Amino acid sequence: MLRRSFLASSAASLAYDISAQSFDVQKIRRVGLIGSGWYGKSDILRLVQVAPIDIVSLCDVDSVMLEKAADLIASRQASHKRPRLFTDYRKMLAEGDLDLVEIATPDHWHALPMIEAARAGCDMYVQKPIGVDVIEGEAMLAAARKYNRVVQIGTQRRSTPHLIEAKQRYLDTGALGQIGLVEIYCYYHMRAKENPPDTTPPSNLDYQMWTGPAPLRPYNPLVHPRRWRAFEEYGNGIMGDMCVHMLDMVRWMMDLGWPTRISSSGGILIDKASKANIPDTQEASFDFPNVKVVWTHRSWGAPPDPKYPWGATFYGDKATLKASVMSYDFLPLAKGAEAVHKDVTYEFDQFPEDRTEQDLERHVAPAIRGHMRDLLAAIDRRSQPVADIEQGHISTTACILANLSLKLGRTLSYDPVRRIIPNDPQATRLLRRPYRAPWVHPDPSNV
Numbered sequence: 230m231l232r233r234s235f236l237a238s239s240a241a242s243l244a245y246d247i248s249a250q251s252f253d254v255q256k257i258r259r260v261g262l263i264g265s266g267w268y269g270k271s272d273i274l275r276l277v278q279v280a281p282i283d284i285v286s287l288c289d290v291d292s293v294m295l296e297k298a299a300d301l302i303a304s305r306q307a308s309h310k311r312p313r314l315f316t317d318y319r320k321m322l323a324e325g326d327l328d329l330v331e332i333a334t335p336d337h338w339h340a341l342p343m344i345e346a347a348r349a350g351c352d353m354y355v356q357k358p359i360g361v362d363v364i365e366g367e368a369m370l371a372a373a374r375k376y377n378r379v380v381q382i383g384t385q386r387r388s389t390p391h392l393i394e395a396k397q398r399y400l401d402t403g404a405l406g407q408i409g410l411v412e413i414y415c416y417y418h419m420r421a422k423e424n425p426p427d428t429t430p431p432s433n434l435d436y437q438m439w440t441g442p443a444p445l446r447p448y449n450p451l452v453h454p455r456r457w458r459a460f461e462e463y464g465n466g467i468m469g470d471m472c473v474h475m476l477d478m479v480r481w482m483m484d485l486g487w488p489t490r491i492s493s494s495g496g497i498l499i500d501k502a503s504k505a506n507i508p509d510t511q512e513a514s515f516d517f518p519n520v521k522v523v524w525t526h527r528s529w530g531a532p533p534d535p536k537y538p539w540g541a542t543f544y545g546d547k548a549t550l551k552a553s554v555m556s557y558d559f560l561p562l563a564k565g566a567e568a569v570h571k572d573v574t575y576e577f578d579q580f581p582e583d584r585t586e587q588d589l590e591r592h593v594a595p596a597i598r599g600h601m602r603d604l605l606a607a608i609d610r611r612s613q614p615v616a617d618i619e620q621g622h623i624s625t626t627a628c629i630l631a632n633l634s635l636k637l638g639r640t641l642s643y644d645p646v647r648r649i650i651p652n653d654p655q656a657t658r659l660l661r662r663p664y665r666a667p668w669v670h671p672d673p674s675n676v
Contacts, residue, residue, distance in 0.1 A: 264334035322345050360625065364671075641653065
């Protein structure tokens, strides 16, 4: 059944390169999950669907969430075994028996577990963005390379079937012509609007450990679960959540490296009553050689195109391409040329559990499966996956720099070789956030 599912899902879209995603479908890999919340479960259950893995360990600082995840995973994996439970990732990794680890914690808890897992000899799937500051990302990349670990970042637009098709049909062939501008955007009303009072953490949550290296705020019910992105102490807001996906997609589709200059403006312009301290309105400009990529988010008002509330628009001199998680539209400029529309690919026939799984983003499930297959193939080849940690680091850093540009009120350029912002010591100091004791910020030169 596993082999049939693997072949069927690989053949679901001609955009997939089956040979590139070939992996040993008989090999049972021992897997651990750090962060058993919403997307941690969504990701690892897609892995269960495509490979004969054994999820042996779960780690979380919320005891209720941990128990529920263990029950769900036991019901879904082939062995029906209940994973071992841990509240400290260091103890989980110290067991020394894991082949693959997924890290799906809040952003401020990505770097330290990732580096420790690399030292423990584990390959990894790490949720995006890779961290909360630039030097974290440099240290994570250094650890992956030093310990020869395969690390896939959860920027799964690179594995989304209809987006792979759009890339191959319209960008790789030059059908858009010369592209001078790409607009990327998010108009979801996703920023927390409430202002609940601070309170005592629930008994099932180890709030000190949850906070870890981040600043210790008074506990607020907005923080856990899922809405911690409302606070800049734990992530980089909508920029670090949604822009990183679309910017990474554009970089992949157009084969772009580091942006040369980044600028940003915006702030909390409308919703000043919320407890959230991240911008509700922000624009950012990412300058690459020969193309400008411009981001906009508003967590209020209406989107310019209701069919594309989160996506990218590529403007070429021959055609325009609109692309999102739900669809793409190819709009040629030539008179009489035919426009093309394609909707997201679902795989309910092969994976009927997608229909009923609680909280699953059903339109994203095929992309996650593709991302997992690509990771496993890269592990077997000992090669870089499609969303290698270096690519995740570039996209994450660009978004972090956009937030720093907004904060400082000036354009920034990052030198990844010297790990500085040239001629700007103030901005360079902000590349590394202070860590709360006793946690120690990772150093790229000593991982």
